[in-house]
Amino acid sequence: MNFKHLHYFWVTARAGGIMRAGEQLHTTPQTLSGQIKLLEEWLGRKLFRKKGRQLELTEEGRLALGYADEIFTLGAELEGALRLSRGGKRLLEFRVGVADSVAKSVAYRLLEPALSVAEPVRLIGSEGKFPDLLAQLALNRLDLVIADEPLSRRVSVKAFNHPLGTTAMSFFASPALRRQLVGSFPQCLNDAPMLIQGAATSVRQQLEGWLTRNEIHPRVIGEFDDGALMTAFGREGRGVFMAPTVLEAETVAQFGVEVIGRSAELIEEFFAVSVERRITHPCVAAITSAARGQLFTA
Numbered sequence: 001m002n003f004k005h006l007h008y009f010w011v012t013a014r015a016g017g018i019m020r021a022g023e024q025l026h027t028t029p030q031t032l033s034g035q036i037k038l039l040e041e042w043l044g045r046k047l048f049r050k051k052g053r054q055l056e057l058t059e060e061g062r063l064a065l066g067y068a069d070e071i072f073t074l075g076a077e078l079e080g081a082l083r084l085s086r087g088g089k090r091l092l093e094f095r096v097g098v099a100d101s102v103a104k105s106v107a108y109r110l111l112e113p114a115l116s117v118a119e120p121v122r123l124i125g126s127e128g129k130f131p132d133l134l135a136q137l138a139l140n141r142l143d144l145v146i147a148d149e150p151l152s153r154r155v156s157v158k159a160f161n162h163p164l165g166t167t168a169m170s171f172f173a174s175p176a177l178r179r180q181l182v183g184s185f186p187q188c189l190n191d192a193p194m195l196i197q198g199a200a201t202s203v204r205q206q207l208e209g210w211l212t213r214n215e216i217h218p219r220v221i222g223e224f225d226d227g228a229l230m231t232a233f234g235r236e237g238r239g240v241f242m243a244p245t246v247l248e249a250e251t252v253a254q255f256g257v258e259v260i261g262r263s264a265e266l267i268e269e270f271f272a273v274s275v276e277r278r279i280t281h282p283c284v285a286a287i288t289s290a291a292r293g294q295l296f297t298a
Contacts, residue, residue, distance in 0.1 A: 003071075005039035008032055009047060009061075010068040017055055073141075092119040094283040097126050097133035099147040101201045102270070103227045105247050110146055110164065110270065113290035114283035121283060134159065137275060144284050145273040149202055162272040162279065162288055165296025167246040169203060169266035172257040174237035181240075185261030186214055193239035194218035198225035203242070206266050231255060244268055246296060270296075 012021040018029045025032065040047050047061035057065060094114055098107045115121055126133075126142075133145045138157045150161040171189070173181065181188040189211075197204040211218070221239050224230035234241035235255040243251050245262055252259060272288055279285050 001042065002039070005035045005042070006064075006068055007072070008035045009039055009064065010072060012036060012048075012055075013057060013061065013065045013068075091122045092117070092282065093122050093124065094144075094281070095124045095126075095142045096144045096146065096283075097128060097136060097142045099130040099133060099145065099149075100127050100225065101130070101198070101227075102146055102148050103244060103247065105250060106244060106270065107146060109247075109295055110287055110291055113286040117282045117286050119282065123283075134273070137273065140275070143274065143281055144287070147271050147273060148268055150269075150271050151273050159273050159275050160277045162274065162284075164270040164272055164288060164291035166267050166269045167244040167296060168262055168264045169242045169268060170245045170248045170251075170262045171240055171242055171260050172234060172251060172255075173240045173260050174235065174257055177237045177240065178258050178260060181260065186216055186263070188260065189216050189218045189240060192218050193221045195222045195224065195230045195233050195239040195241040196220055197227070197230070197242070198223055200225070203266060203268050207242070210263060210265055242266070 008021070008025065011025055012018060012032065015021040015024055018032055022029045022032050036047065043060075043064070045060040046058050047064055048055045049058050096111060096114075098111075111123065111125070114123060126136075130145070130147050130149065133142065133147075134151065134157045136142045137145050137159055150163075151157065151159055171185065177193070181192055183190075196207060218240070222230065222233055224233075227243070230241055231243065231251070233239065235257060240260065248259060251257065270291070272284060274281070274284055276284070279288060
């Protein structure tokens with residue numbers, strides 16, 4: 001098999017079309033089509049079919065894509081395992097998955113110490129649903145998973161929770177919206193427009209109980225699985241929103257919002273999940289040490 005032809009097919013399938021793949025590979029659509037056609041002739045199967053102006057994978061194409069994913073993932077792992085850095089030292093590959101419920105700013109603050117270890121590091125980050133990341137961890141395709149919930153005992157994955165720390169939650173609003181709120185916190189949230197986290201997050205469940213206990217009834221105008229999107233709406237004054245108190249100064253400075261209150265009853269926890277009971281990977285050790293000793297100490 002000509003693996004160059006297979007690579008062209010793989011990029012085209014992942015890019016969603018010949019034009020985008022050609023831009024990524026810096027080649028013409030005509031050349032790309034010709035190379036894929038040679039692969040189809042060698043296999044004796046059609047990998048794509050036209051659907052209007054678009055290309056879609058055939059059943060055989062989907063099968064081929066699955067194998068291609070594995071082939072090129074292994075190729076990247078081989079390169080990472082053996083390639084030397086410019087200084088002649090072996091690159092330390094660190095593959096980490098971040099649950100999509102973890103705020104991007106928190107994820108960066110947690111992962112950044114991994115790039116400061118003595119060895120040259122190649123960080124390979126991915127984002128996804130917590131159960132999907134655990135499956136990748138079980139297959140040794142990830143070294144670590146960062147999440148805002150621990151691995152449940154009901155999950156049949158042999159892995160271990162390493163608590164990183166906890167943070168209370170702060171409430172933010174744009175200056176214009178803040179001036180419209182009546183009363184002190186938390187009563188000022190009554191009938192106020194509010195942006196909240198998606199139903200699957202642990203802090204959302206805490207928030208609902210907290211609102212009920214305090215007899216507060218905001219007008220929920222948006223629910224977001226993506227914290228960055230929620231913050232973008234909050235920055236524009238569309239509603240009050242929550243973010244970890246540990247990121248309070250950063251949130252105020254970056255988005256021009258004001259803190260209207262805090263609640264120690266609303267707690268977000270963070271965990272590093274690995275297949276190691278005893279932490280040995282230097283990047284994992286750096287992450288856990290910095291989180292416990294610096295990020296969550298305030």
